[in-house]
Amino acid sequence: MSASILLLVALGLAFASFVYGRQKAFAVAARGGGVSTLHSLPGHYGLLAALWCALPAIAIIVLWKLFEGPIISSLLTSSLPEQVIANGTSAIDLYKNDIQNIVASGKVSSEQDANKQAVALKLLSLNKLNQVLLTIIALCAAIVGAVFALRMIKPTTKARKKVEAVVHAFLIACASIAILTTIGIVFSVLFEALRFFQQVSIVEFISGTKWSPQTAIRVDQVGSSGSFGAIPLFLGTMLISAIAMLVAVPFGLMSAIYLAEYATPRTRAIVKPLLEILAGIPTVVYGFFAALTVAPFIRNLGESIGLSVSSESALAAGSVMGIMIIPFVSSLSDDVITAVPQSMRDGSYGLGATKSETVRKVVFPAALPGIVGGVLLAVSRAIGETMIVVMAAGLAANLTVNPLEAVTTVTVQIVTLLTGDQEFDSAKTLAAFALGLMLFVTTLILNIIALHVVRKYREQYD
Amino acid sequence: MIDVNNSPGASGSEPSNDTSATRKNTTELVKATLARRYAAEKRFRFYGIFAIAASLLFLAVLLTSIFIKGLPAFTATKVQLEVTLDTELLGIDATANEDAIRAANYAAVIKKAMRERFPDATKRKQKKELDRLMSTGAEYDIARRVQENPNLLGQTVTLWLQADDELDALIKSGVDLTKPDAISTRMSDQQIAWANQFKETGEVKTGFNTAFFTNGDSREPEQAGIRAALTGSAFTLLVTFLLSFPIAVAAAIYLEEFAPQNRWTDIIEVNINNLAAVPSIVFGLLGLAVFINFMHLPRSAPIVGGLVLSLMTLPTIIIASRASLKAVPPSIREAATGLGASPQQVVWHHVLPLAMPGILTGTIIGLAQALGETAPLLMIGMVAFIVDIPTSITDASTVLPVQVFLWADSPERAFVERTSAAIIVLLGFLVAMNAVAVLLRKKFERRW
Numbered sequence: 038m039s040a041s042i043l044l045l046v047a048l049g050l051a052f053a054s055f056v057y058g059r060q061k062a063f064a065v066a067a068r069g070g071g072v073s074t075l076h077s078l079p080g081h082y083g084l085l086a087a088l089w090c091a092l093p094a095i096a097i098i099v100l101w102k103l104f105e106g107p108i109i110s111s112l113l114t115s116s117l118p119e120q121v122i123a124n125g126t127s128a129i130d131l132y133k134n135d136i137q138n139i140v141a142s143g144k145v146s147s148e149q150d151a152n153k154q155a156v157a158l159k160l161l162s163l164n165k166l167n168q169v170l171l172t173i174i175a176l177c178a179a180i181v182g183a184v185f186a187l188r189m190i191k192p193t194t195k196a197r198k199k200v201e202a203v204v205h206a207f208l209i210a211c212a213s214i215a216i217l218t219t220i221g222i223v224f225s226v227l228f229e230a231l232r233f234f235q236q237v238s239i240v241e242f243i244s245g246t247k248w249s250p251q252t253a254i255r256v257d258q259v260g261s262s263g264s265f266g267a268i269p270l271f272l273g274t275m276l277i278s279a280i281a282m283l284v285a286v287p288f289g290l291m292s293a294i295y296l297a298e299y300a301t302p303r304t305r306a307i308v309k310p311l312l313e314i315l316a317g318i319p320t321v322v323y324g325f326f327a328a329l330t331v332a333p334f335i336r337n338l339g340e341s342i343g344l345s346v347s348s349e350s351a352l353a354a355g356s357v358m359g360i361m362i363i364p365f366v367s368s369l370s371d372d373v374i375t376a377v378p379q380s381m382r383d384g385s386y387g388l389g390a391t392k393s394e395t396v397r398k399v400v401f402p403a404a405l406p407g408i409v410g411g412v413l414l415a416v417s418r419a420i421g422e423t424m425i426v427v428m429a430a431g432l433a434a435n436l437t438v439n440p441l442e443a444v445t446t447v448t449v450q451i452v453t454l455l456t457g458d459q460e461f462d463s464a465k466t467l468a469a470f471a472l473g474l475m476l477f478v479t480t481l482i483l484n485i486i487a488l489h490v491v492r493k494y495r496e497q498y499d
Numbered sequence: 500m501i502d503v504n505n506s507p508g509a510s511g512s513e514p515s516n517d518t519s520a521t522r523k524n525t526t527e528l529v530k531a532t533l534a535r536r537y538a539a540e541k542r543f544r545f546y547g548i549f550a551i552a553a554s555l556l557f558l559a560v561l562l563t564s565i566f567i568k569g570l571p572a573f574t575a576t577k578v579q580l581e582v583t584l585d586t587e588l589l590g591i592d593a594t595a596n597e598d599a600i601r602a603a604n605y606a607a608v609i610k611k612a613m614r615e616r617f618p619d620a621t622k623r624k625q626k627k628e629l630d631r632l633m634s635t636g637a638e639y640d641i642a643r644r645v646q647e648n649p650n651l652l653g654q655t656v657t658l659w660l661q662a663d664d665e666l667d668a669l670i671k672s673g674v675d676l677t678k679p680d681a682i683s684t685r686m687s688d689q690q691i692a693w694a695n696q697f698k699e700t701g702e703v704k705t706g707f708n709t710a711f712f713t714n715g716d717s718r719e720p721e722q723a724g725i726r727a728a729l730t731g732s733a734f735t736l737l738v739t740f741l742l743s744f745p746i747a748v749a750a751a752i753y754l755e756e757f758a759p760q761n762r763w764t765d766i767i768e769v770n771i772n773n774l775a776a777v778p779s780i781v782f783g784l785l786g787l788a789v790f791i792n793f794m795h796l797p798r799s800a801p802i803v804g805g806l807v808l809s810l811m812t813l814p815t816i817i818i819a820s821r822a823s824l825k826a827v828p829p830s831i832r833e834a835a836t837g838l839g840a841s842p843q844q845v846v847w848h849h850v851l852p853l854a855m856p857g858i859l860t861g862t863i864i865g866l867a868q869a870l871g872e873t874a875p876l877l878m879i880g881m882v883a884f885i886v887d888i889p890t891s892i893t894d895a896s897t898v899l900p901v902q903v904f905l906w907a908d909s910p911e912r913a914f915v916e917r918t919s920a921a922i923i924v925l926l927g928f929l930v931a932m933n934a935v936a937v938l939l940r941k942k943f944e945r946r947w
Contacts, residue, residue: 106795201843208757211749215771215817218810222781225788288550295547308551315558317929319871321900322922325907326561329915363554389529391536393543414776421778423874428907448780452877455787473784477777484776488769 040102043172044095047179051091054183058086061190069192077197085196088203089186094179101171109163116159118152136160226477229470236464237265242471244268248434248445250454250465265468267475269434273444277355277426278419280440284359285419286412289366296367297374298396309368316364324428327357332429339441349431349443358425366415373407373494374400410490417483421476423448447472565926569919575708575721576667577659578633578697582612582641584652592652600646605638609660617693628690636661636710636722659704664720664913669694670703711920715886716902720913723906725921727885731801731896732870738805738892739869743812744862748851750813751820751858756846775814782811783878791879798880799895807875812865819861823854856943863936867929873900899925 062082066072072079113133114122121132139157190196234242245266292312296305332353339346346352377400385395401408431443432453454469586592588611589603613629614620620629637660644658645651662670665686669676676695679688686694697703714724750771758764786807790796796803827850835845876882881897882905889896897905899921906918 197841201841204843205757208749208753211746212753212758212767214746214750215767215774215813218774218785218813219770221789222777222785225785225793226781229788288554291547291550292554295544295551299544299547308555311555311558312551315554317867317871317933318561319873319900319925319929321871321873321903321907322561322565322926325903325918325922326564328907330564360554360557391540393540394536396543417776418778421780423778423780424904427874427877428904448778448874451780451784452874455784455878456880456882470784470788473781477781480776480778480781481773484773488772488776 039168040098040171043098043175047091047094047098047175050094050176050179050183051087054090054187055083055087057083058187058190059083061187062196065190065192074192076193076195077200081196081200082190082194084200085189085194086183086186088200090179090183092203093182094175097175097178098171101175105167105171109160109167112163113156113160116156118156132156140164222477226470226474229467230474233464233467233471236467241265242267246436248450250450250468263464265464265471267447267472269436270445270447270450270472271475272436272438273351273430273434274420274446274448276438276440276444277351277358277430277446278416280352280355281359281362281419281422282412282416284356285362285366285415288359289363289415290370290408292363293367293370293374294396294401297371298392298400309371312364312367315361316368318361320361320422320424321428323357323361324424324426327353327425327429331357344441346441347431347443349429350441351430351444352440354426354429355440357429358419358422361422361425362415362418365418366411369411369414369491370404370408373404373411373491376407377403404494406490407494410487410494413483413487413490417480417487420483421448421480423452427452447476451476562926565919565922568916569921569923571668571671572711572916572920573708574671574705575710576662576670576703576705578662578666579657579702579704580609580612580616580633580637580660581655581657582608582660583655584608584641584645585611586653589652595649597646600649601642603642603645605641606635608641609633609637617696620689625689628687629693632663632666632690632693634661634663634721635719661710661721662703664911666690666694667721668913668916670698671705711917715888716884716897716905717886720909720911720917723914723917725899725902725924727888728897728899728902728921729924730888731804731881731885732898734801734889734892734896735804735808735876735898736866736870738802739808739812740862740866742805743809743816743865746809747813747816747862747865748820748858751817751824752846752851754817755821755824756850757842771814771817775818778874779811779872780874780878782807783875785810786875786879797893797895799883799897800893801889801896801898802892803879804876804881804898805892807879808869808872811872811875812869815865815868816858816862819864820854820858823857823861824850826857827853853945856939860936860940863932863939867932867936870898870932871900871925871929873904876901877904899928 059079059082062075062079063072066075066079069075075082110133113136114129117129117132121128136153136157137160139153140160242265245264246268247264247266248269249264292308296309300308328349332348332350335350335353335356336346336348381399381403382395385399386392390398426446426449430449431445432449433443434445434450435442437444451469451472454465454472585608588607589605591599591603595603610626610630613633614626617629620626640660641658665684669682669684669686669691674682676682676691676698679691682691684691694703710722711724713726714722715727717723754764754767758767786803790803790806791798796806831849831853832845835849836842840848876898881901883895883897884905885895885897887894903918903921903925906914906921
């Protein structure tokens with residue numbers, strides 16, 4: 038049986054043990070003088086049987102599937118013809134791939150050469166043995182578990198406690214997935230980045246000013262051997278993020294102030310969700326709009342006043358990104374502004390200040406730490422934003438701070454390095470992970486600072 | 500006290516002439532600056548209104564420009580043509596099997612029909628231009644009809660066939676075809692004249708573009724559709740939902756109801772907040788390194804996309820679920836505990852059902868985010884050119900936003916309207932999902 042069918046069978050057995058266990062609990066209770074003599078509800082006894090039946094079987098199937106590949110592969114290696122083994126690991130892998138394809142196509146016949154046919158037959162028999170073994174062991178585990186649990190059904194068995202312990206463990210495991218994800222991100226990015234730094238020195242990476250990741254594919258090929266100085270990328274990222282912030286911060290902050298201090302509840306109820314729409318539009322839509330509408334518009338505008346503007350100018354990508362971030366800045370600032378106690382405003386009005394003076398000289402300074410935290414979060418979003426820059430910013434790594442020229446960013450390079458057919462070990466692909474590491478670390482630091490500032494600020498007025 | 504004494508309207512004893520003079524000065528000073536301060540007040544107010552108006556204006560411009568560009572893609576032009584299904588030209592006869600019928604030379608039949616319709620095309624170049632008026636989709640259309648009804652072979656039938664994207668754009672633009680000089684198109688004057696003849700005799704019609712919803716991707720704009728991307732998106736979202744919903748709810752329940760206040764819980768909480776702010780592309784790198792290179796799951800498959808997106812949406816759903824669980828008042832828990840429920844029974848029987856609307860709202864919003872996500876899916880190879888409709892979660896496929904990205908890169912003008920139309924469909928789904936979330940919240944939200 039294939040693994041998925043086996044899983045279904047295990048679940049079916051578990052359901053059957055649930056029904057049977059529950060019935061048995063009722064029967065035991067009837068003999069002993071009613072359900073109240075049981076420690077737990079009959080359903081708990083059923084669940085106990087179901088869990089004891091399904092968990093070992095599922096664990097075996099999952100572990101088996103994780104380890105069967107390497108084991109079968111190593112068993113297969115021993116049966117390869119000697120001349121293939123003599124040719125080294127890559128030849129072995131190639132040969133094994135061939136065999137796998139033959140087996141997958143289901144056409145093992147005398148048309149292939151005799152060696153291959155023998156190995157293919159061997160693989161077929163190994164696969165078969167593997168499946169039979171897995172089926173038998175998994176089903177045995179399910180049945181043994183179920184029988185064991187069913188024998189435990191007695192009034193004194195604390196079925197609820199056992200079931201709840203399993204559920205509790207499951208809850209903890211789910212909560213820990215967040216940590217596993219972080220560890221996964223750190224390790225996957227870090228390992229590949231370290232491999233990259235074995236090929237390219239870290240000093241060149243963070244201080245070099247030339248970025249051209251094209252490496253020669255063949256040894257005899259003429260052309261660059263690739264240079265990985267990431268300064269132009271960092272500068273480009275900062276330029277575009279700065280433009281985005283120049284748009285997002287004033288607009289976001291002013292709309293937040295207006296909504297929090299001036300707008301009637303009615304206006305607020307209408308305008309706030311409308312602004313949130315801007316945050317809900319997928320970034321790929323912004324990218325399309327930036328590349329197709331905003332960039333040509335800015336270029337024509339620039340040309341009409343005699344400036345030469347690149348068609349992939351940083352200005353276009355940055356300003357569209359800024360507009361995307363407006364609702365982000367606005368809703369975060371709105372939260373902190375409304376959290377400023379009314380008594381502070383009243384005090385200011387009492388001294389004769391106008392509303393705008395109160396906002397500028399009392400509310401804003403009081404809310405400043407929270408606003409700064411929100412802006413930092415917005416910066417980390419701008420740095421990590423991908424689709425807008427992929428579609429509207431350029432690929433050429435120019436070392437410039439002129440917003441009318443094309444620059445490239447870290448995220449754009451990650452996407453270009455990793456899409457298309459790549460060999461996974463080349464410096465070009467690994468460079469993407471090194472850039473990813475930089476991106477992750479930068480945004481992580483920004484986030485930690487921002488979350489800390491925001492939390493600290495909240496405590497101040499709570 | 501000082502406040503009262505100094506306020507202009509305050510009556511009462513004045514300590515001395517000296518302070519009285521100062522007071523008068525202050526009042527005058529304030530009065531003198533008042534106009535300026537009120538102007539500043541008005542300006543400030545205006546800045547706020549301007550900021551909001553500008554943002555909303557941008558939103559309006561964005562949406563209208565996409566709608567104006569995308570709406571034409573929902574209609575397609577068809578051309579009426581009298582086609583003789585000559586068995587000799589097709590290279591098959593009535594005994595041909597399915598494969599042979601599919602592979603027959605329908606292009607030749609269409610070319611012949613076009614030349615019969617316009618006998619004035621005599622030169623080689625003209626003939627080529629004439630052939631280019633019809634889409635290759637027309638061949639598949641005839642092939643399908645012949646497959647359904649092999650008796651058509653050898654007969655002459657009048658069919659409505661798909662036009663090429665240039666002709667399609669020309670007809671839909673509604674320009675005056677008698678003045679070819681005023682039209683900006685890649686078509687030649689001769690082609691425009693033919694198009695005009697078609698139009699005048701009523702041999703062209705525009706109708707609903709069904710191909711856009713039933714086809715996969717194609718190099719020919721008029722045949723490209725979003726069905727493959729839609730199916731891929733559906734599979735990906737299904738995987739995302741099945742993984743992220745139970746895990747996120749379980750995690751939220753643990754953190755909100757059972758977790759002891761210790762270091763480990765703190766670490767988990769900080770972690771979730773940080774993950775919510777990690778750039779999506781980093782999740783793509785994780786997916787590439789772990790799911791594809793380490794676990795050898797198939798590239799470009801919805802299962803990998805779903806895994807990556809569920810890791811990405813987990814923090815969103817966990818945070819929403821925790822807020823929703825927290826909103827259930829402690830009295831519910833105390834009442835259930837008082838009646839003898841175990842802590843887990845309290846949660847499963849009472850707290851969770853009451854928190855469910857809020858949790859579902861958060862889940863839908865998280866899934867809407869996942870539906871619009873592009874960057875991490877580029878990393879795991881979902882950028883493939885997908886013609887066939889995927890049938891399982893392990894088939895190579897693409898998703899709607901990635902399809903938008905792919906088409907946005909295509910040079911043909913007709914792809915611009917296809918891209919915009921795909922965006923309209925995508926936005927439609929997002930609006931629907933958010934509307935459901937809002938409705939859920941409105942209908943079931945309880946203030947305790």
